[in-house]
Amino acid sequence: MNYYRKSRNYELFIRKVYNCDKGKKYGADEALFMGLYLNEIQTEKVWYRIPPERQFFKVKMYIEKALITLRKRKKYVGSHDHFMPLLLRLQNAISVNDLAMIVSASIVKMIELDNKLRGVVSEVQRK
Numbered sequence: 001m002n003y004y005r006k007s008r009n010y011e012l013f014i015r016k017v018y019n020c021d022k023g024k025k026y027g028a029d030e031a032l033f034m035g036l037y038l039n040e041i042q043t044e045k046v047w048y049r050i051p052p053e054r055q056f057f058k059v060k061m062y063i064e065k066a067l068i069t070l071r072k073r074k075k076y077v078g079s080h081d082h083f084m085p086l087l088l089r090l091q092n093a094i095s096v097n098d099l100a101m102i103v104s105a106s107i108v109k110m111i112e113l114d115n116k117l118r119g120v121v122s123e124v125q126r127k
Contacts (some may be wrong), residue, residue, distance in 0.1 A: 003037035004030075006100040010046070010059075013103045016110065025064030027094045055094045063099060064090055067106060083109065107109040 001031040009032040010107040015021070022028055036059060050058070067090065070076070071083040083106070090102050 003034065003041075003096075006096075006103070007031075007033040007037065009100070009107060010103050012062075013107050013110075014062060014066055016107075017069055026066070027059065032059050032062075033099075035094070037100075040096050060090065060093060060099060063103060063106075068107070070110070075117065079113075082113065 010033040011022065011028055011030040014026050018026045018028065020026055020028055022030075032055065035051070036056055039055075064087065067083050067087050071080050071087065073079050076082060086102055086109070087107055089105075090099075092104060093099050
């Protein structure tokens with residue numbers, strides 16, 4: 001059930017970027033990502049209200065908006081340089097696994113930048 005973990009990472013990523021609860025407003029719902037995986041692994045397509053291609057496009061747009069938000073975030077010094085390569089990789093994404101890798105890389109980058117920021121803050125507090 002590796003796809004469940006990846007779907008959960010997607011939801012956590014969106015929720016962390018927008019500081020929101022689970023819901024459809026920013027696409028912070030693991031069911032959106034899970035539906036993409038189910039459509040990919042099953043021979044018969046699982047039809048929701050929207051076709052799988054449109055659902056993939058919507059999830060991709062949610063990730064793109066989140067990365068653009070991170071790129072503009074002043075909290076992260078040089079955020080444009082950190083998140084622009086991920087945006088470029090997102091443009092070439094053609095599968096759900098591509099999206100999952102971008103989400104994972106984004107989470108790692110956010111954690112890395114947050115830890116670096118905490119280190120700078122704690123150094124200033126020590127002085």
